[in-house]
Structure formats: C-alpha cells, structure tokens
Amino acid sequence: MKPKRNIRLMYAIAFLQGMVFYGPIATLYRLSAGITAFQITIIESISLALCILLELPWGFIADRIGYRKTMLFCCSLYFISKVVFWKAQDFNAFLAERILLSVVVSGLSGVDSSILYLSCDEEKSQKVFGIYNGLQASGLLFASAVYSLLIKDNYRLAGKLTVYSYGIAAILALFLIEAKRNPLDKQNEKLSDFIRLLKQIIKRKYYILFLLGVALLNETHQTITVFFNQLQYVKCGLTDSAIGYLYIGVTVAGLSGALSEKLTRMLGAMKLTFILFVMAVTACTILGVTANACLSAASIVILRVSFSLFQPLQLELQNQHVISENRASELSINSVIMSSVGIATNLIFGKLADVNLALPMFSGAIMCFAGLLMLVICQIKGKEKCQILSND
Numbered sequence: 180m181k182p183k184r185n186i187r188l189m190y191a192i193a194f195l196q197g198m199v200f201y202g203p204i205a206t207l208y209r210l211s212a213g214i215t216a217f218q219i220t221i222i223e224s225i226s227l228a229l230c231i232l233l234e235l236p237w238g239f240i241a242d243r244i245g246y247r248k249t250m251l252f253c254c255s256l257y258f259i260s261k262v263v264f265w266k267a268q269d270f271n272a273f274l275a276e277r278i279l280l281s282v283v284v285s286g287l288s289g290v291d292s293s294i295l296y297l298s299c300d301e302e303k304s305q306k307v308f309g310i311y312n313g314l315q316a317s318g319l320l321f322a323s324a325v326y327s328l329l330i331k332d333n334y335r336l337a338g339k340l341t342v343y344s345y346g347i348a349a350i351l352a353l354f355l356i357e358a359k360r361n362p363l364d365k366q367n368e369k370l371s372d373f374i375r376l377l378k379q380i381i382k383r384k385y386y387i388l389f390l391l392g393v394a395l396l397n398e399t400h401q402t403i404t405v406f407f408n409q410l411q412y413v414k415c416g417l418t419d420s421a422i423g424y425l426y427i428g429v430t431v432a433g434l435s436g437a438l439s440e441k442l443t444r445m446l447g448a449m450k451l452t453f454i455l456f457v458m459a460v461t462a463c464t465i466l467g468v469t470a471n472a473c474l475s476a477a478s479i480v481i482l483r484v485s486f487s488l489f490q491p492l493q494l495e496l497q498n499q500h501v502i503s504e505n506r507a508s509e510l511s512i513n514s515v516i517m518s519s520v521g522i523a524t525n526l527i528f529g530k531l532a533d534v535n536l537a538l539p540m541f542s543g544a545i546m547c548f549a550g551l552l553m554l555v556i557c558q559i560k561g562k563e564k565c566q567i568l569s570n571d
Contacts, residue, residue, distance in 0.1 A: 185298040185356055186307065189291065192254065192351050193311050197318025198344035201264075201337035203326050203426035204419060206409040208334045212268055219406060220529025222270075226277040226284075227521045233285035234518065235377070238511025246290050246297075246507065247357045253286040254352040258345040265338035289510025296498045296506070297358040304498060305440040308491040316433030316487065318344070323430050327423030376503050380512050386500065387516060388557045393493050394517035395550030396459055398524040399543040400486035403463065404429065407528070408479050410536055415472040425476050432480045436487035443492055449558055451492065456551035458485040460544045467540035 201208050209219055241249040260279035267273045292308065299307045322341070330337050381387065408429070412422045442451050462481040465474055501509050524546065531538035 195348035197315035229281035238508035241507040392553030394520035463544035
C-alpha cells in the first residue's frame with residue numbers, strides 16, 4: 180500500500196501546485212508592477228544560476244536525509260514563495276520570490292520523480308510520469324478557467340488564490356512515506372563519493388549531449404509559453420480576458436503528456452523525439468513571422484504539445500540511465516547541466532525581446548533545431564552500452 184499511497188499523494192500535490200491562478204497573466208502581473216521583459220529574464224537567469232549552485236548540495240542532502248523530508252521542506256518553502264509573489268510590488272520583491280523558488284526547484288529536482296519511480300513498477304514509470312505531468316496541467320487548467328470566468332483583471336486575487344492551493348499541497352506532503360531504500364544507513368558515504376559520481380557522469384559525453392539537447396527544448400518552451408506568449412497575444416491585439424481563454428486551450432494541450440507512453444510504444448523513442456522537435460521548430464518559426472491571433476495560439480499549442488509529450492519520455496530515459504543508487508544526487512547533476520543552458524538562453528531571449536518580439540521566437544526555432552541535432556548525434560554516435568533513445 181505504501182507505493183500506492185505515495186503515488187496518490189504526489190498526484191494530488193501535482194494538481195494543487197499546478198493551480199497557478201495568475202498563470203494566464205504571469206508576465207502582465209509583473210509588467211503591471213513596473214518590471215520590464217528584460218528584467219524578467221534577468222530574474223530568471225539569476226534564479227537558474229542559484230539553482231545550479233544548490234542542485235548538487237541538495238542532491239547529496241536528499242540522498243542522506245531521505246526524499247520525504249526533502250519533499251516536505253520544499254513544498255513548505257514553495258508555499259512561502261507564493262506568499263512573497265502575491266505581495267511583490269517591485270524588482271527586489273520579485274527577485275526574492277525567485278530566489279526562494281530556486282531553493283525549491285533545486286530541492287525538488289530529481290526528488291519528485293525519484294519518489295514516483297521508486298513507488299511504482301519500473302515498466303509503468305513513463306505512464307506514471309505522464310499522469311503526474313497531466314495532473315499539473317489539469318490544475319493549471321482549472322486555475323485558468325477560474326481566472327477567465329471569475330477573476331478576470333484582478334491580478335492580486337489570482338496571486339492570493341495560488342497561495343491557498345500551495346498551502347494545501349504543503350499539508351499533503353506531511354503524509355508521504357519514505358520511498359528511498361534505507362536513506363540513513365549509509366553513514367560512511369562521503370562527499371568524495373559524490374564527486375566521483377559527478378566525474379563518471381561527465382565522462383559520458385554522449386549522455387551530456389542528450390541532456391543539452393533536452394535542455395534547449397525545455398528552455399524554449401518555458402520562455403515562450405510562460406512569458407512571451409502573453410506579449411505575443413498583446414501584439415495580436417487580444418484583451419486580458421481573451422488571453423485567459425487561450426491560456427485554457429494551451430493548458431488543455433498540456434494534458435497530451437498522458438499519451439507519451441503509448442506513442443513511444445507505437446513510434447519508438449527516436450522517431451517520436453524527431454517529430455516533437457520538428458513540431459517545436461515549426462511553432463517557433465510561425466510565431467516569429469505572424470501577428471495573427473489564431474496562428475499565434477495554434478503555434479503556442481503545438482509548442483506545448485511537443486514539450487508535454489517529450490517530458491515523460493525524457494524523465495523515463497534519465498531514470499533508466501541512472502548509474503548509482505544515489506538517484507537524487509545523479510538526477511541533480513543532470514539538472515545542473517540542463518540549467519546551465521537556461522542561464523544563457525534566458526538572457527538571449529530577454530535581450531532580443533526588448534528589441535523585437537519576433538527575434539526570440541526565431542531564436543527558439545534555432546535552439547530546438549540544434550537540440551534535435553544533438554539528440555540525433557547522440558543516438559548515432561553514442562557508444563554507451565544502451566543507446567539513450569533506443570526502444571529497449
């Protein structure tokens with residue numbers, strides 16, 4: 180019963196933490212407080228840099244104290260960060276919120292997926308990841324509908340309701356059961372063991388290439404569908420209410436992640452990956468050339484679908500290729516590598532957006548194409564015992 184209990188609780192937490200009521204106007208929320216697009220991406224880059232600094236220590240700590248305690252602490256801090264965001268009025272306050280979020284993200288990195296992976300049958304993990312991501316999208320869908328139908332232009336009320344949902348999620352984390360096998364019985368584990376693990380991963384050059392390719396899609400999706408989509412909609416002449424309804428549609432598209440496992444079985448990991456990256460390249464290119472609301476919305480949906488379908492697959496692949504029993508530590512190292520890409524891409528996107536909104540869209544297309552090339556090279560040239568994107 181333990182694994183089922185953990186999975187149910189993690190599903191509920193995912194749904195609640197997906198309920199970001201200010202999601203449809205996250206960028207407009209910040210702009211209304213006097214923050215510029217470039218300042219937003221500066222904050223994001225600082226946040227990612229801090230994530231990188233904290234990732235490895237957090238992975239080491241999580242494997243020592245257990246995943247339950249780590250999850251509980253991070254969910255509580257997540258709740259506090261939402262309180263800060265709700266009350267934020269200037270650059271420093273929004274930066275403080277993002278600093279808190281960095282601690283949370285680096286702490287949860289690898290821990291949530293490890294709890295799920297260790298709490299289910301290995302052959303069902305991709306399906307579980309798909310449902311987990313789908314529930315996050317469902318929570319966001321519910322919150323987006325509430326925003327569009329009831330909240331409308333009351334930005335601060337949207338922030339307040341988000342505080343409530345994250346508070347309940349933090350309470351639910353209290354009831355999780357430790358998933359890591361014997362987290363405290365390795366008293367002789369030393370930092371040198373962690374450093375040795377880091378060196379082993381770095382030597383796997385084609386696996387690093389895989390992580391970099393994944394990161395380029397992830398960061399392009401994050402920046403465009405979370406921040407620049409709203410600027411694109413405003414460029415198309417849409418109102419806040421219309422933006423909210425479109426956000427619901429895009430969130431519904433995020434539920435497609437539940438189909439990832441089935442499509443992987445039908446097409447194979449490499450073929451599905453190729454299709455999804457080509458979709459992302461196409462979507463970004465269209466966003467760069469159009470000011471049409473329908474085309475813009477369709478392109479954002481395509482970008483969300485490509486990411487949502489790829490996310491469970493890449494989580495499955497990362498967990499399959501863990502080479503030590505310190506799963507959180509190893510996945511944290513993966514996250515550091517991918518977050519390093521995000522620091523550079525955020526600054527590029529932000530600077531280009533202040534010049535012309537079309538430029539970061541074209542840059543996203545180039546980045547996704549580069550990511551696809553990396554994964555193709557990784558698959559063709561990789562010498563690992565098990566090719567990363569194989570069907571086995």
